[in-house]
Amino acid sequence: MDQNKIPQATAKRLPLYYRFLNNLNQQGKRRVSSKELSEAVKVDSATIRRDFSYFGALGKKGYGYNVEYLLGFFRSTLDQHEVTEVALIGAGNLGTAFLKYSFLKNNNIRITKAFDADSSKVGKDIDGVPIFHVSDLEEELENIRVVILTVPASEAEEIAEKLVNLGVNGILNFTPARITVPSHVRVHHIDLAVELQSLVYFLKHYPLEKE
Amino acid sequence: MDQNKIPQATAKRLPLYYRFLNNLNQQGKRRVSSKELSEAVKVDSATIRRDFSYFGALGKKGYGYNVEYLLGFFRSTLDQHEVTEVALIGAGNLGTAFLKYSFLKNNNIRITKAFDADSSKVGKDIDGVPIFHVSDLEEELENIRVVILTVPASEAEEIAEKLVNLGVNGILNFTPARITVPSHVRVHHIDLAVELQSLVYFLKHYPLEKE
DNA sequence: AAAAAGTCGTGATGTTTTTCACAAATTAAT
DNA sequence: ATTAATTTGTGAAAAACATCACGACTTTTT
Numbered sequence: 001m002d003q004n005k006i007p008q009a010t011a012k013r014l015p016l017y018y019r020f021l022n023n024l025n026q027q028g029k030r031r032v033s034s035k036e037l038s039e040a041v042k043v044d045s046a047t048i049r050r051d052f053s054y055f056g057a058l059g060k061k062g063y064g065y066n067v068e069y070l071l072g073f074f075r076s077t078l079d080q081h082e083v084t085e086v087a088l089i090g091a092g093n094l095g096t097a098f099l100k101y102s103f104l105k106n107n108n109i110r111i112t113k114a115f116d117a118d119s120s121k122v123g124k125d126i127d128g129v130p131i132f133h134v135s136d137l138e139e140e141l142e143n144i145r146v147v148i149l150t151v152p153a154s155e156a157e158e159i160a161e162k163l164v165n166l167g168v169n170g171i172l173n174f175t176p177a178r179i180t181v182p183s184h185v186r187v188h189h190i191d192l193a194v195e196l197q198s199l200v201y202f203l204k205h206y207p208l209e210k211e
Numbered sequence: 212m213d214q215n216k217i218p219q220a221t222a223k224r225l226p227l228y229y230r231f232l233n234n235l236n237q238q239g240k241r242r243v244s245s246k247e248l249s250e251a252v253k254v255d256s257a258t259i260r261r262d263f264s265y266f267g268a269l270g271k272k273g274y275g276y277n278v279e280y281l282l283g284f285f286r287s288t289l290d291q292h293e294v295t296e297v298a299l300i301g302a303g304n305l306g307t308a309f310l311k312y313s314f315l316k317n318n319n320i321r322i323t324k325a326f327d328a329d330s331s332k333v334g335k336d337i338d339g340v341p342i343f344h345v346s347d348l349e350e351e352l353e354n355i356r357v358v359i360l361t362v363p364a365s366e367a368e369e370i371a372e373k374l375v376n377l378g379v380n381g382i383l384n385f386t387p388a389r390i391t392v393p394s395h396v397r398v399h400h401i402d403l404a405v406e407l408q409s410l411v412y413f414l415k416h417y418p419l420e421k422e
Numbered sequence: 423a424a425a426a427a428g429t430c431g432t433g434a435t436g437t438t439t440t441t442c443a444c445a446a447a448t449t450a451a452t
Numbered sequence: 453a454t455t456a457a458t459t460t461g462t463g464a465a466a467a468a469c470a471t472c473a474c475g476a477c478t479t480t481t482t
Contacts, residue, residue: 244458244459244460245459245460246458246459256459260459260460260461260462261461261462263460263461264460264461264462268460268461269460270459270460270461271459271460272458272459272460272461273457273458273459273460274458274459274460275458275459275460276460
């Protein structure tokens, strides 16, 4: 579609840069160097310059980057001019955390509908997001193409299949189940237990320098 | 300390393998091939074989891997014989999700204490984990070395510093703040907003094959 | 006006990770 | 017994990613 030349590793960092540039801009900062950015987002400054360079020469030698210009550039690169609607499936603790998570208000992604299997939650809303019953997915999902999946692991596979049939092509999967989907659907897994266990493993087996 | 030869990418996948082997074992399965594993955890089978090979020849040609043997091997590699105590700082929605997250019961990591700034929560417990006030960190944290940080972003930096002073050397940071810590402290960032935004970006710019 | 300091963009290099592809070994089928 | 089908473990190649280091240009200081 676009420039498929941008490395995936770079693409993953773009939202991070974008958020930090927003912060800088709100603080009234006019310019920023790759070194400052590096300290803030904890990414090597050469990596940052390289990342930016995939989009052309965005900076000025001896000066750095103009915050407003860079912000505008990333805003359009990240399609922040249009709203992306997202649905949340599973309004348990984790799901609720997402619905109340104010950092999503920094950008143009909106969770507009939530679904749950618990009838007692249906009809209510959390932070303004209405909750529907999962059996109403077909009628209510409409043209939403991205969902956050925070259901119990045992439900994941079945619900994922239903979602795909309804046209979803992006799933942010927080369940430990590695769901199987057709090749045109993208799934990003965030596996909380794995993250924690892996941190513990690194601590024991990859000791860091004591300063 | 150990074999620092194991690539980090491999180390990150170990807990995933471990969990899946546990499932297989509970299902009574005796043998498994890298191909089956691959389909289940969505990692290329050659990568799995390579990963395993760092630990020696664990399988048998023409046969595959013995589930019980492999499980036992990973159990000790991942130090599952001893319990790792973890504290949770910030018992909001996200923190509560962790406390109730049963998948941590599959392994030997235990969240034993939670802390929050909200006095009305202090003294209660969530799923058996007692909640203390953050001002009592010094007395209560004791010899816990790993924490899950689910506080508001504005508090992150200050609390992280306090934690480090109390001897913490591993932080699983769910706040959008990129905290600054001494070099002997390991921080893994999980940035929910970035993950969601990055998924949306990939969907728009890296279209997948239609089958 | 000149010198010093700062900073980008990028060629080149180094590192890490993934993947291919196949000999060797084992199991299963005939 | 023989043949066919599996499957590992790994050398080698490829791909992806990060970092170094420096010329070129800009800003700041003297």
